[in-house]
Amino acid sequence: MKIKKRIPLIDQHDKLGFWGGKFGGSYIPETLKKPVDDLTKKFSKLRNNKSFLKKKDYYFKNYIGSPTPFVKLENLSKHLGGAQIWAKVVSEANGGAHKIYNATVHALICKSMGKKYIVGDTGAGYAGKMLSMAAKKFGLKCKIFMGAKDIKRQKPNCDAMRKNGAEIVPVYTGSQTLVDAVSECMRYWVSNCDTTHMCVGSTVGPNIFVKVCGWSTSQISKELKVQIKEEFGKIPKKIKLINCVGGGSSAYGFWSEFVDFPKSQIEFIGVEAGGPKHSKLHAAPLSRGAKLGILHGAASYVCQNNDGQINETESISAGLDYPGVSPIHCFLKDTKRAKYTYATDEEALSAYKLVTKYEKLNPSLEPSHAFAEAIKIAQNLNKDEIIIVNSCGDAKKDRDILKKRIKNYV
Template identity: 75%
Template sequence: MKLKKGIPVIDQGDRLGFWGGKFGGNFVPETLKKPIEDLEIQFNKLKNDKNFIKERDKYFKNWIGTPTRFIKLDNLTKHVGGAQIWSKVVSDANGGAHKIYNATVHCLLAKRSGKKVIIGDTGAGYAGKMLSMAAKKFGLKCKIFMGAKDIKRQQPNVKAMKKNGADVVPVYSGSQTLVDAVSECMRYWVANCDTTAMCVGSTVGPAIFVRICGWSTSQISRELKVQLINEFGEVPKKLKLYNCVGGGSSSFGFWNEFMDYDKKQVEFIGVEAGGPTKSKRHAAPLTYGSKIGILHGAAQYVNQNGDGQIEETESISAGLDYPGISPLHCFLKDTKRARYTAASDEEALKAYQIVTKYENLRPSLEPSHAFFVALKESKRFSKDTIVIINSCGDAYKDRGILEQKLGKKYVKSN
């Protein structure tokens, strides 16, 4: 298995949509073959269309607010005493997270194909919130599928979705989290694909959704590359990019522009959700050696039992609470381009406390996982090493959990 240079990773799949011959694909019911093919034709044409890119960039700039900040975390750097610690504050983007890029692109595509309704899944509620924002912006009706458990634990985002006029559909099947929300969303699409567009909230699902999402979030690394050159005059010689990985959309977007650099120069570190220290059901298929299986239309490493039933996961962060992982990350793992590890619930909370103590930055629980590993490893790096953590979400949505785990006083003081 080999990563090719000079070709975008999203375009390195084979004729049937498999990366490295075995990750991804289109394991979908016959009914969805046609709408997926239509979307493939549309996307393949538009991604090279100058007018479409112009339109995308216009909304990215004026509505999402690109570029997001690239800042040095001086106090943390001093506190840790090793590498220089920086952050790409993607949570600056309109809505407070990276999910806005994919949502915007899907709405632009839906609009061009004449669809009136767009549906989507959500875990932490960000994908849903952003889709509801973009749908409102582009005049589309919006329906969001969300696990009943997630609805309870991510209320601020649920309220935002409803405020944007979206219909939030609670999903009560299975574990009542993201995995079931994606299933239910796909089922709804099976029954309504003639009138409705579907947006998959991460770089997961049938191959075309993996590609569209990866193409959209790559905005993050496009910006970062420019910012690095402005700051350092070049892409630094020792650069390490830390990102949390749930489905894998923010990390893929954070890395994409640097794919062709030698990993000795630009290293990618993906941090999965290890769940509570005492649990077993970690949402970390790459770290803990899960087997390849099929989930939501794509072959990937996935937590499952011997029979092939998908296993429930457990994580404090709803956005990482997913038993599978993007085929793109399976491909990056097996080609050894990226390195993957996990942080536990407790470690993520600890990192949140440290970051908020030293910096004026409030990463949500998802990037807090990445912060934990980055801060731990930075100690042993030289001073000319540049460590960057993608702070891809804001902790506002986690108020309830943070208050419960760390106490009211702590949350208020931040």
């Protein structure tokens, strides 16, 4: 298994859609073959269509607010006394998280396919909120599928979705979290694929959805590459790019432009959700050695039992609370280009406390997992080493959880 140079990772799959010969693919019911094929053809045309690209760039700049800031976390670096810690503050994007890139692109695709309805899944509520924003912006009718447990714990984002005119469909099956929301959304699409476009909220699902999402979020690393050069004059010798990984859309977007750099120069570290300390219900298929399986139309490492039933997962962060992961991250893991680890709920919370104590930054619980890893390793690194964390979401949505778990929450 090998990564090819100078070809975007999203395009390094075989004819049947597998990365590294075994990750991804399209395990879908026959009914979805046509809509998936239609979308695949449309996307391959659109991504080479100048006027579509112009439109995308226009909205990325004027609607999403690209580029998002790249800042040094002086106080935190000083406090830890090791590597320089920087943040790519993607949460400054319109809506407060990276999910806006994928949502905007899907809304644009939906429009150009002549469909008036768009549906999507959401865990933390950001994918749903952004899709509802984009739908409103482009005049589409929007339905969001969300686990009943997540609706309760991510209320601020639900309020935003409703305000944008989207209908939230609560999902009561299974663990009532993201995994069930994705299933229900796919089932809805099976029944309505003739009039409705589906947006998968991360780099997961049938091959084409991995590609569209990765293509959209790659904006993050495109900006970052320019910003690093501006800041340092060139690409420094030792960089670690740390990103949380649930489905893996922000991590893919944060890394994609740097895949061809040697690992010794630019290292990728993905941080999964370890769940509550000592919990067996982690959502960390890559770092805790889950087996290859098929979930939501794609083969990837999946938390599951011997019979192939998908495990329930548990994490304080709804956005990472997912038993599967992007096939591209499986590919990056097995080719050893990226390294994956996990942080527990408690570690993410203390990271949140430390970051907000020292910096004017309010990372949501998802990137707090990434900060936990940065904090863990920074002390043992030299001052000329650079850690960049993707602060991919804003903690406003976590208000209720943080109030409950951290007394001095502001």
